Amino acid sequence: MELKKSYSPEEIEDKWYDAWERNGYFKPDQDAEGSPFCIVIPPPNVTGSLHMGHALNATLQDVLSRWKRLRGHKVLWLPGTDHAGIATQNVVERELAKEGLDRHRLGREEFIERVWKWKADYGGRIIHQLKKIGASCDWSHERFTLDDGLSQAVREVFVRLFEEGLIYRDNRLINWCPRCHTALSDLEVEYEDLEGKLYYIKYPLEDGVHYLTVATTRPETMLGDTAVAVHPDDERYRRFINKVVQLPLTGRRIPVIADTMVDPTFGTGIVKVTPAHDFNDEATGKRHNLPFINVITEDGSMSPEAGERYNGLDRYACRKKVLDDLKELDLLEGEKKHSHSVGHCYRCKTIIEPLLTIQWYVRVETLATEAVAAVKRKEINIIPDSWENNYFAWMRDIKDWCISRQIWWGHRIPVWYCPDCRTDDGILQGDLIEHIFFEPVKLSDGAMIQSGTYSELRRLGLSKEEIINNSKVIRIPKSVIPVCGREDPKVCPNCGGDVIRDPDVLDTWFSSALWPFSTLGWPGKTDDLQTFYPTSVLVTGFDILFFWVARMIMMGLKFMEEVPFRDVYIHALVRDAKGQKMSKSKGNVIDPLVMIDKYGADAFRFSLAAFAAQGRDVRFSEERVEGYRHFINKIWNASKFMLMYKGSWTRLPVSPADVGLDLGSKWVLSRLSAAAEEVHRNLEIYRFNDAANTIYQFLWHEFCDWYLEMSKPLLYNEESAGRTGVINCLYFVFEKMLQLLHPLMPFVTEELWNTVLDKDYSIMTSRYGGDLPRDFDTEQKMGYLIDAVTGIRNIRGELNISPSVELRADIRTASGDVEALFRENSEIFKKMARCKEVNIGPGIKRLKGSAVSIKNGMEIYIPMEGLLDVASEVSRLEKEIAKVESSLAFLNKKLQNDDFMSNAPREVVEKERIKFDDLVKKEQKIEENLKLLRSIDR
Template sequence: MPEEQKTGSGIQMAGVYEPKRVESKWYAYWEENGFFRQEADKSRRPFSIVMPPPNVTGSLHMGHALNDTVQDVLTRFKRMQGYNTLWLPGTDHAGIATQAKVEEQLAKEGTSREELGRERFLERVWDWKRQYGGRITRQLRRLGASCDWSRERFTLDQGCSEAVREVFVDLYHKGLIYRGNYIVNWCPHCHTTISDIEVEHVDHAGHLYYLRYPLKGTDEFLTVATTRPETMLGDTAVAVHPEDERYRHVIGRTVVLPLVGREIPVIADDYVEREFGTGAVKITPAHDPNDFEMGLRHNLPAVAVLDREARMNENAGKYRGMDRYEARRAIAADLEAAGVLVRTEDHAHAVGECYRCATVIEPLVSRQWFVKMEPLAKPAMEAVRGGRLEFVPARFTKIYLGWLENIRDWCISRQLWWGHQIPVWYCEECGAEICAKEDPALCPSCGSRNLRQDPDVLDTWFSSGLWPFSTLGWPRMTPELEQFYPTSVLVTARDIIFFWVARMIFMALQSRGEVPFRRVMIHGLVLDAQGRKMSKSLGNGIDPIEVIDRYGADTLRFMLITGNTAGNDLRFHPERLEATRNFANKVWNASRFVLMNVGDFEEGPRGDLTQADRWILSRYSATVAGVTEALEQFDLGEAGRTLYEFIWNEFCDWYIELSKPRLYRREGTAAPAGGRAQAGEALEGMPAAAGDSLARHTAQAVLIEVLDGTLRLLHPFMPFLTEEIWQNLKRHLPGSAKSLMLAAWPAGTACRDERGEEEMRLVMNCTKAIRNIRAEMNISPAKKAEAIIVVPDEESRRMLEAGREDLRQLAGVAKLDLVPELAGKVSQAAGAVLEGIQIYVPLRGLLDIDKEIARIEKEIAQTVQEEARLEKKLNNPGFVAKAPPEVVMKEREKLAAAGGRRQALEERLKGLSD
């Protein structure tokens, strides 16, 4: 429990918020007391989220930090609202990444997985997972994630493995899983197929080669442009657009493939871009996914000239054995020698690389396992179109539907050992293919025991596609599955809508007959300050743990949330961390002020509420409504901004200052003239006199009520800071929960008083106007001013009369006159006009008038010179014609600003001279 130091009648909190001292203490308290866990309770409304499982090999990055903060905010919000809440965490086995980690270890030991064999290698991988696999979950605890760690799942644990087999076997027997030859992404280094999401497209500086293909029986040539001349040996057609007038006469004829001599047809296809190169393209179905699809449409053969090591194979003739880049150079040289190479141009283009090893991907036709996507995609599209599932923001619906409408069959086999081994066996005697949930002992066809299991494993996305229901115990009907499925919302980044979100939806519809979640909340990516994606290659990544060590988890969380507009990318500006830390300190200091001044508070009847009391309670009520509505709509950024504005600009900067006279009776308790004391300053004072005790008690009660409610609103965003403060405050809150995270969410109250808000707004605006006058005229804060406010409107005058003492205190005014009209001219005064109200501050006695006149006249002269210089510059035709437009515009803006400054100075001078 928190350490308390008491001084006088209140609690003395540390002068500065220290996240390191607070965070580990409270997270341990939450977790040890089981506050994150709730049993399935049919009597309560469920709210559930499954955590997108990070790779077991991974460490926390800014994308994780944003994603898991969003989930935690929603979970803590719903938990406080009384929902039966489950945030279920887990990790993904990350087939390629984890296997690569262990193979690196083996290489250092001078051995390999092949030498160990499959069984011993998998033992080593499990050992690695037990030793290193918990790193990212420990880091998530540092972030404050309030997920139910007692239910943590892993994509290779027994329950998930049962679910994988159940689904695979079901889809296989329905004819939705098949084995066939299709083009895949092949990594020559990792020696496996990889999914589209595991391909990173990186700009490479390359060349565009223009080659002449002879048109058979003529002296004509078709010139094609290619970035990969080494694959031309596998060309089986040349394609043009059917509406391209330049080539209509050659469609249906044949060209002779240079260096090979094979005749290949000229075909027409709408896919061809007439603007690329010459508008005629070589078609190599075995080595390009788009060419492969075109080959299927036109019944073209697929001639492979590269093997799985990305070396030229037996179909490459004299180039056999060369790696692809060596062959490119050799073939280009031979084409040039043969007069086929017309020219070469520099050409930058995006090239697919393996996300794990950065090796350039090689598209290859390979015999693999696939899922038929068209039958699964249709119900997945209909679920969204029919409103059973919605995307937030809604614009991502179009992206989701567009991908499913053009979906290809999904390659699900990987040439790895770590993962879910495909549950298919082959009989070595009769050749039967057996797909079963349990390992078969005998061949059902011939009774042979000589069975061999398919060596490949399933794509990691196959098991993670079952995540929303496999983690809840399916295929068994568990209490968790009954209560929490479908889950309430999935929170994920915009870049995996296709690869993960869509697959979860069609897997759930196929296996459960229901959508896996009701809503999909899409957030953007965290980019660097220049708008670039964070990556190891750019070296622009920012470690969230380093940020937490320096600024605290709450600062990082609140910065990420308030800097994020739903669905849009977020640029990470380090200076925003400083600003957010200042906000955390503001909350700390305001709370410290309250706690040090309510130590003697006891429950009892309140006195009459002041104008300021009614105003802050009304603004608090509006903030509860605004934050709640924004969170219900998943607009977390707006919820955070609403809280920030209320806490900083209303509670701290105004109400705390307004409460001080009632808390202390000594002379001069008002804020310094022309300014405001910071919350937590000027705390040493004598208690109010007995006659003022009821007013003091009322101020204390309002401070406690608003601080308590505000901490509850802020808790989902900044859990550590708010828990530390609230635990100090809760002794003034009878019947409080053991933790703020278990306290009730503030309910909408009947305290909204828009009329009272309008009254206070008028007082505040007049206060600001007087403060501005003092600042502009350089009036010392130590000097008390007088003010005359001319208020013709009787109702406005009544409002200001009610707030006279508040206005006097905050504006640093010793004497305040509220009049319907001026009896005569106010000499040597600075003034302002506000909403039909005239405000005058007589300056005699506040400053040396003659010196101030001289100072202003000097400043006016300098400003006039600056205007003349800028006008001369802008009237120079040479400057305007030659300078960049933005430079000219900047100079015009300087001139306008100088003119405005001169006019303001002249107005001040006029007030002093009258």
């Protein structure tokens, strides 16, 4: 088979991927003798498109999966996507808006159908884009968080947590996105510093004389103030404590309270307290039993409680109006610029509104304690371990997890309420459940109605369906008793009446938290679960350590009574070459698919792996990808070289113990062992960059630069004794090399495995056996050869001798072993050093006009027949002797130092002494030669 002049990835990548998939090589090998190895992919959003983070993440997982397969493990890499509740709903809502529709007009069921249809058409592409980078996921195991099986797991988990009292409802301030119209968890809020204003507002005291000036960034919330607070020790205001102020614009009388949360140095030292619209004030309000007045609604506009003048205004329009009104009343004392951090919705970037609502929560305290203990006990290793502290710190301060979302796309909360039953306090529940319609509904008598309690609306003649289907907001107070179960109740289990289902769905992360076991078939007792749980390693970015990793650990421990994974490998974020986070708005996004198009998947993957040093961000630069494409080209050309000798390849196995093998072959076998050992060791501890560099170094600089070059004299001479050995060794090393490289570069290695090695099975199904033993004696011998060759090349380069000039080398050897070595390998040596004549022996003398290279155990003379530029050679040797002397001075100081001699470990002292002795010898010899140069050659 012929290979083209250079490597064209596009011609082979799809071909091999299809073949692998068709042959089922991505499925766990049932005959594998090794232990099971399982990775569940961090499921990307179904709406997403592939970015560099996914590419890095998937590459690392694929490297591990492929490497483990080669090592004989039964490997499952399980792919899938999550349903991304808010994001996906947003996408489809935007689509509807283009058609002049909205989800309420469409209705819940029809809307959900639309989302499924969208998903079928566009969703989940991202995961299949991974095929382009060669991801060896078992696609027959692909999962989606809203699949039936996973939904069943969600149901089971919810019900059990509910039954155990670990899930509860509560009325608290939550982060609310007025645009997405849903609650968000603390983690889903992104804070950003904004330039705002601090407004100083006068609150008149009841005495009609004094007033207190508060400073606020959100004047519109004053309509909901229920107190003014000062620090108890603040002398300026102490006398006002327990007095009453008239809240401007409302006339409400509110108390002046003392609370230590007030910072006397900020603003005026007087704080307005709005318990229903600020997290700090909520706490203050609870401490002081203040009323909570909700002046802002779910869509970010002012509520009737804000007063008739402001009711219905958008929160920012209201701010302006409030300020105008205050100015009018001369109660606005001033304003100044103020930069502060403001929460934004992580999905749509709308400014968050803290809102008092009833939500579902998971009580995480005990779950978190267990999850911390598991990491402390090393049942889970977080790598790099610097992330452990981060994990512990977060878990220590963890707050209960708000899991309800007021959207439609997701796992609907399996809870129902009966309007006909009564609360524990004896109140009819239907009287407590409030509905707000998305548009006014016409009653049978022609009147229009916008909202009301369930009971009222029923009395007005609306059916249950009409009420539910028209509701934009349903408020169900805490006292209404929830009915939760594994089966959907048709009627109320107590009274047999109609029940209303909780309108909310669960946070997407709730289902993601179950991913390591729900994907393997839980709550069923499946073989997959038996074989692959706990999974081996989770590979993910640190940005979802809390969102996801911590929650998986909690849920895994709770429901599987076993950690979800043994290792968590946290990789870095991919940034651009300047270290900036890639983002669409900055326009510095690099599309992985474009990289693959340009450079091929192998070069791209190899770059990512080589960049993935632990604990540091990846600064991605296209130049490096280009560099690694050159590396592939190097492999490609080495392959072409090998193909020339394929006819003579006897396919006999080789080993370093083969007596017939030449020095170079024995050497390369030993170096291969060293490289392989290092690659395996590095992958074992997730040092992807070290693994990549090891194989790069071996392949290019040892195999190509030295071994291929050394083998040429033997290969060119068809009569040479070692020829067959060299050819067999070349192919043997090549095969092992391809296997070592395969996890990093699956495509090109498969191509060469087939074309160069003529294998009748895929490299994917091959096994990398044990390593051969090192041969240190050979490595040392080769060291002499390399030293001598390098010395001569150095002379050639420094003295500007053309490579076409063949030199004569006179080598004085210090031992018989070295002499024998050069005699045995003189042909190879001549070729490598480009010499036509080599004289070797202990009695060799320097000829006049020779350049010199002093090496350990040998002195090399290059006679130049009067052409030697004595001045350059003198300065060259002087430079070298200067180096030697400075080293000697340094070593001498050390060896003269009694403290060093008595305190340093013996082997260090010994090492330094040997170094010193060698350098002394070297110095003497260079000195002698300099003397000769200065006298005879002058």
